[in-house]
Amino acid sequence: MTTGTVPRLAIRGLTKSFGGVHALSRADLAVMPGEIHGLLGKNGSGKSTLIKILSGFHKPDEGSLELDGRPVPLPIPLGRGEKIGLSFVHQNLGLLPEATALENLIAGEHGRAGQWFINWSAEAARARRLFERHHLDLDPWATVGDLSPVKRAQLAIVRAADRVGSHNEHATPGLLVLDEPTPFLPIEDVRQLFAMMRRLKQTGVGIIFVSHDIDEVMEITDRATVLRDGEVIDSFDTATTSRARIVEAIVGRSLTQERLVDAAPAATKPAVSVTGLAGRVVSGLEFDVAPGEILGLTGLIGSGYDEVPYLLAGAHAARSGRLDMGGAIHDLAAMKPADSMAAGIAFIPADRQKLGLALDLSLTENAMLPMAARGDNRFLLDHRERQARTADLMRRFVVKAQAPRQAASELSGGNQQKLLLAKWLQLDPNLVLLDEPTQGIDIGARREIYDRLLEACARGASVICATSEFEQLEMIAHRALVFERGRVKAELRGGEVTKSGIEAACYGETRIHAA
Known part of the structure; x- marks a missing residue:
């Protein structure tokens, strides 16, 4: 984590209710430049609501948001996140499987810029340079549906990081939100993804890593925040925090690792x-x-x-x-x-x-x-x-x-x-x-x-x-x-x-x- 005094992202008092039920209640969260920040909590704890407010999908009832010390008016207009320095990779990755890696990379860019002509050879050369910079062995002309799961996840992350860097009107590295990118990846693929995240943090990008996997959060993050019932329960440095403390913050009580079964049932013959x-x-x-x-x-x-x-x-x-x-x-x-x-x-x-x-x-x-x-x-x-x-x-x-x-x-x-x-x-x-x-x-x-x-x-x-x-x-x-x-x-x-x-x-x- 870099030693910046101004947070890349600062959330204060963020609140959202649905039908009188608090999905998020006066939540505070800060992510520093070059920090990987874990976001933990049970299903229904408020993680998704917070992410949807950041992406402009929900309008908060109360609260404020700053990026690099600049106030951001709420609600954030849909589609404007990259302009102000926010980019997202959701669990479904948002890729078109029938399109090429290059087509996915530039999808929507030319429409926003008002350009009617695409120089495909120049775009392919730019894509190769981008992939090489991120240590991604990927052919721009490869069909996304034919890629391995980890290659698809890497492509989605590279695309998000590139867009928040190139479209950010304030020319800062921005903040990347990775919403559950790992559940369907084997452990070796997760390691590759973590290596990419560490390279990104070295450029000053702030990263919010949403996960249910405590071990992953302890491995990859600098700090983490736990939500429960819409409230921030705890924030901590993961390197100095025990797993037991994190579990207790998530579920509200300590859990012991115990065997739920005794000896195998006796049987005269197998079923x-x-x-x-x-x-x-x-x-x-x-x-x-x-x-x-x-x-x-x-x-x-x-x-x-x-x-x-x-x-x-x-x-x-x-x-x-x-x-x-x-x-x-x-x-x-x-x-x-x-x-x-x-x-x-x-x-x-x-x-x-x-x-x-x-x-x-x-x-x-x-x-x-x-x-x-x-x-x-x-x-x-x-x-x-x-x-x-x-x-x-x-x-x-x-x-x-x-x-x-x-x-x-x-x-x-x-x-x-x-x-x-x-x-x-x-x-x-x-x-x-x-x-x-x-x-x-x-x-x-x-x-x-x-x-x-x-x-x-x-x-x-x-x-x-x-x-x-x-x-x-x-x-x-x-x-x-x-x-x-x-x-x-x-x-x-x-x-x-x-x-x-x-x-x-x-x-x-x-x-x-x-x-």
Whole structure:
């Protein structure tokens, strides 16, 4: 962080209410030049409201805003943020997948400048210089839809930083707001993104980094602020602050890291047996799962553990493999999603927004889709009964929403994930498959999700959870398989399933734990 006395951004007393409910209450926040400032809080804590005020989407009821010591009149007109020194990268990145990197980079610029002609060769040369300056190995003519997730995120950040620098009428580096850019990225990609953020801060750009991931905030930020129920609870230097203090500020109480499961349930025979499973990475995989057991799959990125749920659900084609559930044999090379659903399998993918939910549909329409696919009431839709059933699911799964008719896109990430769980667990599946079930979810909602999984286990379901979060498996997994190069490197049971135990298995010599 640079030693400037004037904050790049200073917010004082920012307040916003909706229908008498305070979404933001007299919030203060300061970000210095060259500072990466974390913004933490549970879903509904006021983070999104604050960001929407900065972007001009909401008009505050009270409060003031300064950029580099200059007062900024509120509300900020939509689209004027870059002119005054504010730029945003939202979770969906705002890129056009069918357009090239260059087209995304310059989209809208020529319209604002009133230019009718684009010198494409000159623009491509400028893009290459820009990418090179930010250490981004990217072809300007590459189609964005063909890029890796981290390349797309890097492109969105470079575009935002370039625009706030070139369009800022006060010629200052400006402030960059990164709103949850990491939830769908593997750890190696997150490291690349953090390297880019550190390079940007060296130019004097102030960065607000919004995240649910406490470990990421502690790693990348200089300071952080916690919001709870619309109020600023705490601001601190992250280098000298304990994780326990941050957690307590977020949830309002201290939380202990405890195992939520005891020994694996005793079973005379497994409920699920997988043999000879092979996919793009995994090969020759064999394992069993007992009824009522949570089996964790983990390892380093690229080891293949995260491929397994998709192969078992028929979402990705397996090269070979057999699944035995209750005596019914399924050829995994021929398995389709409809087949897995008919077999009593529920699948919760990592990308809930693209693969799990239809965001433009209502909560009721999302929740009832599996019932329609199964053929329930195929000739007559009882809308009142469907809404009542959805309202009951919302209550049981603690989905916080205004009404069943509300669009799924309007829910927070944690409530979307709980809706996704409710959508599939209402079928009482025999096997639940999950990939990164708490990705981008606040610490309070995580516990609610864990409780729902434990309830499914209590009914006798088997659960397979693939995750890169070792702490998660320490809390909920009866057993964990650690992968390396597409094969099981180690098996951990009961008290062996700890973060340190998994790390030792990942980075230690290849070995198999004895049963």
